[in-house]
Amino acid sequence: MPGLSGDEIRKRLDAARLYLCTGDRPDLAEFADAALAGGVDIIQLRDKRDGAPLEARQELAALEILAEACARHGALLAVNDRADIAAAVDADVLHLGQDDLPVPLARRVIGDEPVIGRSTHDRPQAEAAAVEEGVDYFCTGPCWPTPTKPGRPAPGLDLVRSTAALGTARPWFAIGGIDAERLPEVLAAGASRIVVVRAITEAEDPAAAARALRAELG
Numbered sequence: 560m561p562g563l564s565g566d567e568i569r570k571r572l573d574a575a576r577l578y579l580c581t582g583d584r585p586d587l588a589e590f591a592d593a594a595l596a597g598g599v600d601i602i603q604l605r606d607k608r609d610g611a612p613l614e615a616r617q618e619l620a621a622l623e624i625l626a627e628a629c630a631r632h633g634a635l636l637a638v639n640d641r642a643d644i645a646a647a648v649d650a651d652v653l654h655l656g657q658d659d660l661p662v663p664l665a666r667r668v669i670g671d672e673p674v675i676g677r678s679t680h681d682r683p684q685a686e687a688a689a690v691e692e693g694v695d696y697f698c699t700g701p702c703w704p705t706p707t708k709p710g711r712p713a714p715g716l717d718l719v720r721s722t723a724a725l726g727t728a729r730p731w732f733a734i735g736g737i738d739a740e741r742l743p744e745v746l747a748a749g750a751s752r753i754v755v756v757r758a759i760t761e762a763e764d765p766a767a768a769a770r771a772l773r774a775e776l777g
């Protein structure tokens with residue numbers, strides 16, 4: 560099945576408000592279906608439970624499950640860190656951290672169609688990501704210290720405020736420690752898009768959790 564065009568991916572990215580990162584899990588297909596039915600726009604496979612990435616074969620198998628779920632729900636499929644895996648599964652999105660592949664090298668591997676996202680953790684990084692060629696969106700955080708990313712200092716909502724003040728047209732997401740209770744503070748700080756992990760992966764009812772977040776995001 561041919562992938563989405565770059566134009567279609569960028570259109571969906573622009574409209575995206577709720578981005579979910581999930582690890583592999585025994586109920587991955589059912590979990591992804593529920594989260595996407597609840598309104599998740601982008602789903603990323605991010606499995607670093609023991610601080611180590613998945614073996615490539617396991618990552619490919621999990622991504623195949625997520626790709627089918629994304630096709631059913633019209634959502635975007637994101638791969639974390641690895642351009643080779645993103646190219647292999649025809650992912651819509653490659654997400655790169657500050658220490659991952661430089662964007663021009665990643666582009667050589669994945670081509671021009673998929674979008675590339677960048678993590679940022681301070682104001683200079685956010686300013687750079689807002690203008691760097693080849694970056695289509697960026698994330699700022701953590702908004703709160705989070706056990707999902709142990710050891711990463713949290714710049715807090717100040718970084719969300721200063722990113723909002725950039726007035727960039729490039730889509731950006733707030734990340735880190737966000738749940739339904741804290742979401743109003745994140746929105747008040749100027750974000751209109753968020754990334755979550757535990758708020759949905761640890762929810763008893765992932766569809767309801769996603770729906771509650773999506774309702775506040777508009």
Ligand SMILES: Cc1ncc(COP(=O)(O)OP(=O)(O)O)c(N)n1
Nearest residue numbers: 605639654655656657678698734754
């Ligand atoms: C959408 C999204 N935003 C931020 C991250 C974090 O990326 P990174 O800083 O490279 O850390 P790891 O997730 O790779 O441990 C992300 N994965 N996705």
Ligand SMILES: Cc1nc(C(=O)O)sc1CCOP(=O)(O)O
Nearest residue numbers: 700701705707735736755756757
């Ligand atoms: C994967 C990740 N990256 C972050 C960053 O700041 O770049 S914070 C984070 C973990 C977010 O998980 P939760 O929603 O469970 O707090």
Ligand SMILES: [Mg+2]
Nearest residue numbers: 640655656659
């Ligand atoms: Mg990374």
